[in-house]
Amino acid sequence: MKVLLDLRWFFSERKKQYSIGITALMIVALLQLAPPKIIGFIVDAVAKDELTAEMLTRWMIILAVAGILMYVLRYIWRVMIFGSSVYLARVMRERLFTHFTRMSPSFYQRRRVGDLMAHATNDINAVQQTAGSGILTLFxxxxTGGFVILMMAFSISWKLTLIALLPIPVMIILTSYYGRLLRNRFRVAQEAFSDLNDKAQESISGIKVLKTFGQQEEDVESFTKRSEQVVKENMRVAKVDALFDPTIAGIFAISYVLSFYFGTRFILSGELSIGDLVAFTSYLGLLTWPMLAIxxxxxxxxxxxxxxxxxxxxxxxxxGIQDRPNAVSQLPHGDIVFDIDTFKFPDDKRASLRNLHFTIKQGETLGVIGKTGSGKTAILxxxxxxxxxxxxxxxxxxIPITRYKKECLRQAIGYVPQDHFLFSTTLGENIAFTNPKIDPEKIVAAAKSAHIHEDILTFEEGYETMVGERGVSLSGGQRQRVSIARALLMDPELLLLDDSLSAVDARTEEAILRSLKEERTGKTTIITSHRxxxxxxxxxxxxxDEGEVVEIGDHESLIAQNGIYKEMYDLQQLESIVEQGGGADE
Structure with missing residues (x-):
């Protein structure tokens, strides 16, 4: 019952709805006591030949009124209790989603998307059931059980009631044991489902890669193994779950046998009438549900x-990253100074950055070049x-960036990542992501600056074109330029382009860079690239090189240093000549 105590905050918040629902539930439980007693009276009246039409009509009217009241009250408690449980699911999902948006990237490095989705679906559904069906069955x-037992004891026979309830403690002990088994096995089953969910999400997202490498059969086999594991773990849950009903039904059958045996003896001794025994067995039938409900x-x-x-x-x-006390709430601007001795990513033993000391003047553009894994993205x-x-x-x-509020710092930054994520909506809405109500003309202007406008016009629906999940309907270069347009629309104080021109041709790259130079006067830009x-x-x-700054300067001065930069420049010039079909002497 620990989860019910843990949900006290919610029951307190919805106490009005639960109070109405539980009250209606208890009134129904009281009204259910009437039919067996009335049947007992009628049986005794028939046995004594005292039943009249007037008496029968009166009892039938009482039964009809009780039935109508129970119908109305059952509707009320269902709306109040089950409605509240649906509200709990909404609250829990919102909490989870808000929590996910607050988490740092390190959180997502350690957890799989499928697992997080399982928390937001299966786990929340199980909690919702607790606040709905759980509260219902509890009260x-x-x-019902309490009122029925009291009615049996005080209106018929306390001795027969005590005899009928003798097997109940055995049932309570067994169901409690089953419950502990069920909790442990259900947690394992949920974890297996999380694993399956993650596998499905990963495979669907990477379907193009799977088909390209012809790994469909292997992936299906891997999915099948996980699916079989889910079935196995849920069967272990089902085996425990299946013990409840037979155990309760078996013990209740013993109660019926005891009731009939001793009830018959009490009739013979004159302690009970036939009507009393009929009413008692009817009440015992009403007691079946409360016992099953346990x-x-x-x-x-x-x-x-x-x-x-x-x-x-x-x-x-x-x-992992939180605002400091008394954090600065202004948007940052000015020079950026890096003065870092070492930095390691979480769970990484090797330093990703070392001896990083340089300054970016406000309004300047910084280029960061280096091999894959050299630390370019880490800087951003x-x-x-x-x-x-x-x-x-x-x-x-x-001002140290750790003293700014995260929200203020990031509002000043426009970021175009290596992985160009687009949402499953229109091109226009993807570009206007940071400001959905912005003037459409500004969306077009940003698209023109990113040199994606002409491409968009070639689509039948233009800016209203749906891009599909993750921009699947666009080429790599188009996704890059849409991402750049999205960042430019912010008109950020600091623009970060993380190898964001790798999928565009040289002419388009040159045009985009020219637009950035013309339109971002006085604002800072950092570009990382292999090219x-x-x-x-x-x-x-x-x-x-391996997280350290080995050369620094502008293009001309780095060429003059005749170092790594010059080697990279000569190599890329040679590659360009070869791609154009020329020779080294041309």
Whole structure:
């Protein structure tokens, strides 16, 4: 029952609805006591030959009124209790979703998307059942069972009632044991479902790669194994679940046998009438549901307990990056100074950045070049405060970025990542993502600056074209340019392009860079790239090698240094000549 105590906050919030629902439930439980007693009176009247038409009519009217009242009250408690449980599901989903948006990238590095989705679906459904069917079975079993037992004891025979209830403690002990087994097995089953969910999400997202490499059969086999594991774990749950009903029904059968045996003896001794025994057995029938409800209650509550603890474990994780006390709430502007001795990504033993010391003047463009894994993206992620824990400082406008509120810092930054994520909506809405109500003319202007406008016009529906999930209907270069347009629409103080021109041709790249230079006067830009053509116009260029700055300067001065930058430049020039079909002497 721990989960019911953990949900006190919700029951308190919805106390009006639950109070009405539980009250209606208890009144129904009282009204259910009338039919067996009335039947008992009628049987005795028939046995004594005292039943009249007037008496029968009166009892039938009472039964009809009780039936109508129970109909209305059952509708009320269903709306109040089940309606509240649906509301709980909404609250829990909102909490989870809000929590997900607050989490740092390190959180998503350690957790799979499918697992998080399982928390937001199966686990929340199990908790919802606890707040709905769980509360119903709890109070229905207590009220109906309690009232029926009292009616049996005080209006018929307390001795027969005590005899009939003798097997009940055995049932309680067994169902409690089943409940503990069920909780443990259900948690394992939920984890297996999370694994399957993640596999499905990953396979669907990577279907093009699977088909390209002809790995469909292997992937289906892998999915089948996970699916079989889910079935196996749920069968283990079902085997425990299946024990409840037979156990309760078997013990209740013993109660019936005891009731008939001793009830008959009491009739023979004159302690009971035939009508009393008929009424008693009818009440015993009413008691069947409360006893079964105890089994259902253990089932529902233990499932909810396992799921709620999984959700709470997730919600208890604090964001890795949080605002400091008295954080600065202004948008940053000014020079950016990197003064970092070392930085390691979480769970990474090797330092990703070392001895990083340079300054970016306001309004200048910084180019960052280096091999894959040299630390280019790490610089941008630190600047956006996606990661901390480095030795040293990064200041923006003379203030350490850790002192800015995250919201203010990120509002000043337009970021175009390597992985160009587009939402399953229209091209126009993707570009206007940060400001959905912005003037359409500004959307077009941003698209023109990113040199995607002409491409958009070739689509039949133009800016209203649906791009599909993750922009699947667009080419890599088109997705890059839509992402650039989205960032440019913000008109950010700082624009970060993380290898964001790799999928466009040289002419388009040159046009985009020219637009950036013309339209971002006085604003800072950082461009990381493998291609020197994307950064050679920059005011300052840093060359990274294994996380360290090995060369720094503008294009001309780096060429003159005759170092790594010059080697990369010569190599890319040669590659360009070869691609054009020329010779080295041309």
């Amino acid at each position: 229905d079993s207590i009220s 089994g259902f209650l253990f089932n529902i509550v233990e499932r909810g307990n396992a799921s709620y603890s999984r959700i709470q474990d997730l919600l208890s994780i604090e964001p 992620k630190l600047l956006m405060r996606e990661f901390e824990g480095y030795s040293g400082t990064i200041t923006y406008g003379g 020197l053509s994307a950064i050679q116009h920059a005011h300052q260029i840093i060359v990274l």
